[in-house]
Amino acid sequence: MKISPKYNASEIESKWYDYWMKNNYFHSEVDEREPYTIVIPPPNVTGVLHMGHMLNNTIQDVLIRRARLLGKNACWVPGTDHASIATEAKVVAKLKEEGINKNDLTREEFLNHAFEWKDKYGGIILEQLKKLGASCDWERTKFTMDDDMSEAVIKVFVDLYNKGLIYRGFRMVNWDPEAKTTLSDEEVIYEERQGNLYYLQYDIVGSDEKVTIATTRPETILGDSAICINPEDERFTHLKGKKAIVPLCNREIPIIEDSYVDVEFGTGCLKVTPAHDENDKVLGDKHNLEVIDIFNEDASLNSFGLHYEGKDRFVVRKEIAKELEEKGYLVKVEQHTNKVGTSERTKAVIEPRLSDQWFLKMEDLAKPAIEGVLGEDRDVKLYPRKFENTYRHWMENIRDWNISRQLWWGQQIPAFYYGDGKEDFVVAETKEKALELAKEKTSNANLQASDLRQDADVLDTWFSSWLWPMSVFDGIRNPENEEINYYYPTNDLVTGPDILFFWVARMIISGYEYKDTRPFENVYLTGLVRDKQRRKMSKSLGNSPDALKLIEEYGADGVRVGLLLSSAAGNDLLFDEALCQQGKGLGNKVWSAFYLTSLWEVSGEIEQPEHSKIAIEWYKTKLQKTLAEIEDHYSKYRLSDVIMSIYKLINDDFCGWLLEAVKPAYQQPIDKKTYDEVIAIFEDNLKVLHPFMPFITEEIWQLISERTAEEALIIAKYPEINEIKDSSIIEEFDFATSIISGIRTIRKEKNIAFKDAIELYVVNNENYTKSFDSVIKKLVNASEVNYVQEKVDGASFRVKSNEYFVPISADSINVEEEIKKITEELNYTEGFLKSVQKKLSNERFVNNAPEQVVATEKKKEADALAKIETLKASLASLG
RNA sequence: GGGCGAAUAGCUCAGUUGGUUCAGAGCACUUGGUUUACACCCAAGGGGUCGGGGGUUCGAAUCCCUCUUCGCCCA
Structure with missing residues (x-):
């Protein structure tokens, strides 16, 4: 068959993806083989592929494809996450564009819009993953709000409630006034903001005294319920037991004492607003203070805001500062930088707010998970291990999880209220069951379903995705089903460290x-993808390349290799398109090597030449050695080292050395034995490379010979890894490459064209094998390798204590230069010898160092001495 | 403010229990070359006081102390 000298990625990639799909290679079912399972970190249902996904999913695909080649039953479960806040925010924004206000819709109407949106945009990202070559079992695609998935979530909620682990609490939460919902601590991003520190004067009841406090939020004075001083602070002793008057609203509040107050900060005197600050809430609880909430849910002021009622908090901040100034309460304003919490999704400034929320008690639940990761047997292993410390710190200081969100998009909390009392509710999986429970609890048999009102909140998105590895196999609803028992626990999880705690x-x-088991054995934490300037890739910076365009330009294979070449686990990846170029380059190299073999005319008539025989023998050993190295890298999840080893194997060893060694002369046929062996080696290379470059390897595999569907590369058998009994051939070959390099250098220095054959003379002091002479002759175009006892006139070089001579015409020999070169080499070697001998003459070294270390030093000494002798001999003959 | 981690070639990083895998890889750079697979190529080469200082040791990139700089997480 005629093979194109150029490789066309985009055409070939879609061809093979279709072929794989058609033959159902990605699909997994329970069978007797060993399972290998990965569940995808479900991307947001409305998301689009970005560089982080590319990295992440390439790694997963490499692991899955490798497992498939190793004969395991590989199952990669894909899916998407409903991403409550992010998706709801997008739907609200879209409705707004259409002139529809969310608050004018019923819950059902809104959800209809949301599902419409999801059906339209959901899953785009999964289609994009296919372009990357992701070999997910698409028949198993899941969505965190599928009916069965939601059922599992509700079941777990009810179960945890019944175990007493879920409770309702009036707590200070992170309130996003824009999305009008609670955020978990992890969804709050703290930013440094330039603000003001306002110094305000409060009058003291029954005296002319005043007290000055400093605050960054003057609008909250309307919610003040105390002034707090440090009992040790002598400046304020005279205020003890007195009362202050809040400016503008003229409320009397107590002056309390607490050592919490930092005497250094501001005036050393603190206003206490329990409704609007976490620390103040603690103080308020301790001192039994009134809680005055001055905000509406959108963070505009309510009736406690007096004449500011209905105005936004930031507007009020400016206006109230002005009013306070006019009325003489404002002493001064200082610039002040503080950290402000903002919503990860809406970017709105978070308002600490007291409200009724649902919480999950974490302390006891976390214990097995701490032991699982940090215990001695490392039931769950984190890669790289440095994340274990971070994990420990978080888990040992874990706080209860606020699982309710004031949204509609998500699983509605299955709590049903039958009255107005705080405890007038029941928790059940369905309304029917709830009614039964409510009847029991109230002893009111006449209670109707219509008397029950379900909690309006939904559950935090992570409350569904934390079940993902189980719920995708229906392991919550049917805990003993065949699939969960087979596929769970899963093997590897690949995700970013930013969701180590979330998820x-x-x-x-x-x-x-x-x-009662780990959900996965290994967690591979990838780094973040950054640009060359180390900035995070983000839409707003516009520094994130279009993933699909990259695939178009470099091919999926090229992008995959490019991404992995520089991404050690846990290290941030500084993305540079040049890496994709390198990936594409490897593809071209492989293709061109294949093209070369396709040009060969095979003859059964000729014998296998010596140089081919020995080179193939060497490569086979080298391949085994590399396979073992690769295995070691895989076991440590060092995928960038794996691909680098493969890169060198194919680029240098296979193309650079082996093919050059066996390549027949122009228009000469190749012997059949060599051809067959090279093709077999090529096939092994393709298998090793397949997980990284699935498309081009399959293409070549199928072109090498006609294959049935059962013989496709994707399901081929990975090369066997055998222990190398004798690796001396590798060292001998390395010696040969040094000789070859030496001759190439001479050719370059003396301007000898490659087509002009040279003669080579050897003084074989090392007693080095002659096995590779045929290879050397071929690769340097030497007509003869002559073994001699004495120096020969011409250019020379040395490998260890062996001397090599290439006779050249007398006028191109520069004796002075030769002398200089050899003298330099001699000086270096003598210096080296000196340092070795110094060590060896140190009694403490000889007595204390292990025997083997001393032995290697002695060997170094002997080698150096031998080399010095040859160098001196050379000098003598020259000079 | 609390915790964790990092600093090695121009860049990105390896370097496991201190000693032949100890100063390495890839890229970038310089020089030369079409040699009938590949210029998306090949060959040869230059380049580092292992962040600074101190200590332990026969021996330190590696262990300890200290300083400097940076990153991440949490409050």
Whole structure:
């Protein structure tokens, strides 16, 4: 068959993806083989592929494809996450564009819009993953709000409630006034903001005294319920037991004492606003203070805001400062930088707010998950290990998880209220069951379903994704089903360290709680993808390349290799398109090597030449050695080292040395034995490379010979890894490459064209094998390798204590230069010898160092001495 | 403010229990070359006081102390 000298990625990639799909290679079913399972970190259902996804999913695909080649039953479960806040925000924004206000819709109407949106945009990202070559079992695609997935979530909620682990609490939460919902601590991003520190004067009841406090939020004075001083602070002793008057609203508040107050900060005197600050809430509880909430849910002021009622907090901040100034309460304003919490999704400034929320008690649940990761047997292993410390710190200081969100898009909390009392509710999986429970609890048999009102809140998105590895196999609803028993626990999880706590830790927790086992054995934490200037890739900076365009330009294979070449686990990846170029370059190299073999005319008539025989023998050993190295890298999840080893194997060893050694002369046929062996080697190379470059390897595999569907590369058998009994051939070959390099250098220095054959003379002091002479002759175009006892006139070089001579015409020999070169080499070697001998003459070294270390030093000494002797002999003959 | 981690070639990083895998890789750079697979190529080469200082040791990139700089997480 005629092979194109150029490789066309985009055409070939879609061809093979279709072929793989058609033959159902990605699909997995329970069978007797060993399972290998990965669940995808479900991307947001409305998301589009970005560089982080590319990295992440390439790694997963490499692991899955490798497992498939190793004969395991590989199952990669794909899916998407409903991403409550992010998606709801997008739907609200879209409705707004259409002139529809969310608040004018019923819950059902809104959800209809949301599902419409999801059906339209959801899953785009999964289609994009296919372009990357992701070999997911698409028949298993899941969505965190599928009916069965939601059922599992509700079941778990009810179960945890019944275990007493879920409770309702009036707590200070992070309130996003824009999305009008609670955020978990992890969804709050703290930013440094330039603000003001306002110094305000409060009058003291029954005296002319005043007290000055400093605050960054003057609008909250309307919610003040105390002034607090440090009892040790002598400046304020005279205020003890007195009362102050809040400016503008003229409320009397107590002056309390607490050592919490930092005497250094501001005036050393603090206003206490329990409704609007976490620390103040603690103080308020301790001192039994009134709680005055001055905000509406959109952070505009309510009736406690007096004449500011209805105005936004930031507007009020400016206006109230002005009013306070006019009325003489404002002493001064200082510039002040403080950290402000903002919403990860809406960017709105977070308002600490007291409200009724649902919480999950974490302390006991976390214990097995701490032991699982940090215990001695490392039941769950984190790669790289440095994340274990971070994990420990978080898990040991874990706080209860606020699982309710004031949204509609998500699983509605299955709590049903039958009255107005705080405890007038029941928790059940369905309304029917709830009614039964409510009847029991109230002893009111006449209670109707219509009397029950379900909690309006939904559950935090992570409350569904923390069950992901179990729920995708229906392991919550049917805990003993065949699939969960087979595929769970899964093997590897690949994700970013930014969701170590959001997601990974919680899956570990739920795994131990519901299956009493780890959810996965290994967690590979990738780094973040950054640009060359180390900036995070983001839409707003516009520094994120279009993933699909990259694939178009470099091919999926090229992008995959480019991404992995520089991404050691846990290290940030500084993305540079040049890396994709390198990836594409490897593809071209492989293709061109294949093209070369396709040009060969094979003859059964000729014998295998010596140089081919020995080179193939060497490569086979080298391949085994590399396979072992690769295995070691895989076991440590060092995928960038794996691909680098493969890169060197194919680029240098296979193309650079082996093919050059066996390549027949122009228009000469190749012997059949060599051809067959090279093709077999090529096939092994393709298998090793397949997980990284699935498309081009399959293409070549199928072109090498006609294959049935059962013989496709994607399901081929990975090369066997055998222990190398004798690796001396590798060292001998390395010696040969040094000789070859030496001759190439001479050719370059003396301007000898490659087509002009040279003669080579050797003084074989090392007693080095002659096995590779045929290879050397071929690769340097030497007509003869002559073994001699004495120096020969011409250019020379040395490998260890062996001397090599290439006779050249007398006028191109520069004796002075030769002398200089050899003298330099001699000086270096003598210096080296000196340092070795110094060591060896140190009695303490000889007595204390291990025998082997001393032995190697002695060997160094002997080698150096031998070399010095040859160098001196050379000098003598020259001079 | 608390915790964790990092600093090695121009860049990105390896370097495991102190000693032949100890100063390495890839890229970039310089020089030369079409040699009938590949210029998306090949060959040869230059380049580092292992962040600074101190200590332990026969021996330190590696262990300890200290300083400097940077990153991440949490409050």
